[in-house]
Amino acid sequence: MTVSINEGFLTQTLVDIVQIDSSNPSLTPNSPGEREAAEYIANLLEKIGLEVEITEPAADRFNVVGVLKGSGGGRSLMLNGHIDTVGVEDMAEPFSGAIRDGKLYGRGSADMKGSLASMLAATKAIVDSGVQLKGDLILTFVADEEYASIGTADIAKRYTADAAIVTEPSHFDIIIAHRGFIWYDIEVLGRAAHGSQFDLGIDANLRMGRLLAELDKLEQELRARPPHPLAGPPSLHAAILNGGTEISTYAAHSRLQLERRTAPGETEEQATAELQAIIDKLSAEDESFKAQISTTLVRHPFEISPDAEIVQLAEKIVTGHLGFKPKRSAMAGWTDAQLLDAAGIDSILLGPIGEGFHAAEEWVDLQSVIDLAAILADITVEFCGT
Ligand SMILES: [Zn+2]
Missing domain, CATH: 3.40.630.10 (Zn peptidases)
Known part of the structure; x- marks a missing residue:
């Protein structure tokens, strides 16, 4: 009727x-x-x-x-x-x-x-x-x-x-x-020191650069995965960067706010594990590389x-x-x-x-x-x- x-x-x-x-x-x-x-x-x-x-x-x-x-x-x-x-x-x-x-x-x-x-x-x-x-x-x-x-x-x-x-x-x-999305906060930890003291300082910003290079590869890999037939492939973007305090000081902290878009079928655990694997790899290559990852918001697909x-x-x-x-x-x-x-x-x-x-x-x-x-x-x- x-x-x-x-x-x-x-x-x-x-x-x-x-x-x-x-x-x-x-x-x-x-x-x-x-x-x-x-x-x-x-x-x-x-x-x-x-x-x-x-x-x-x-x-x-x-x-x-x-x-x-x-x-x-x-x-x-x-x-x-x-x-x-x-x-x-x-x-x-x-x-x-x-x-x-x-x-x-x-x-x-x-x-x-x-x-x-x-x-x-x-x-x-x-x-x-x-x-x-x-x-x-x-x-x-x-x-x-x-x-x-x-x-x-x-x-x-x-x-x-x-x-x-x-x-x-x-x-x-x-x-x-x-798709869903996950917001991550990734902090790369360095050590503050006077700009003249390369033997003491650990540059968090340059180490963040290594992380960004790996994320760039991951981003391309995500979008090359077989896409969900309607929702498309997963993706990520490095939305907000903050690092360092003064020009003559080694950056002690470098922070990235990252958004990862998840395709239907993907889980938070998988997406987080992919990021953790990158951090673990960079730490294995150089023990001065230290980073912490935390999740600030999850919206599932x-x-x-x-x-x-x-x-x-x-x-x-x-x-x-x-x-x-x-x-x-x-x-x-x-x-x-x-x-x-x-x-x-x-x-x-x-x-x-x-x-x-x-x-x-x-x-x-x-x-x-x-x-x-x-x-x-x-x-x-x-x-x-x-
Ligand atoms: Zn609306």
Whole structure:
């Protein structure tokens, strides 16, 4: 069955949410965060008739969860989208919500307030149609995806479901994989001495150079490995270097902040062991080479089987609405879907068409947001049962 989307409600909701600044204060200090947008969404969910909970995964950061209770005996579906946006620097119209040529403009319009409006309009359409779902529909509007994902991390502890759709803009591709990443801190240790005392000083910066040369080889080797068919090969980059204190002093410390992108199937242990092997080799070649490695953040890769029911169902419904079979693909970056998947919820990403994420001009295609709402409603009705 098909429920009908109230396009006026959807468009107005999207304009309203875009006009609320919800830029992430962990990225842009003193920006407002999720509070006002969360209150707006919670209020709408209550009006539609859902049970609503606002939680604070960290001080002054807000998640909103709305549950449309099923009658029992069906499977539950979670829809997930982030409320926060990146900053608005260099944007001519960050909060206009202006519509021109079928595109709605403003920060977060594509990433991902259009999707939030689709989730709300899909839910309203189901309620207004009088359909009684068997399983629960759980709408999660989360904080902080653009920084450390504290919002979805908290949701994954408190709620579960039989499947989830993270509605990041995917141009209607069904996203079934993406790479993870690991942040490393590598410190090469030298010995400080006056610049004249070559017999006493141990130059941490020059030893870091040896490490960088080895990392350059590893980087080329990683990208020559057989790539994941959708997500591509693993990679690394030497993101930030700091070493030394004064021009006439041997550098006692040289620090590298390294990011390693992991392909689906790779583990943290493997990636760390490859780096440790380089350090061990350099230490064996020269006993004055000393380095310590530590991990500062791990975000695991994500992959769901194309045979999973939520993948198959989403493909069927998207095909029915758009008239072509959607592509299965990988997201370039890491997403909150991995946290839900790791919590045992079969997860995919599926979202609308837009451009200019994190850029000076951002827009979402309005028709695609309407299509997404109809698609989400139909997936929900079929997955949760009636
Ligand atoms: Zn996003």
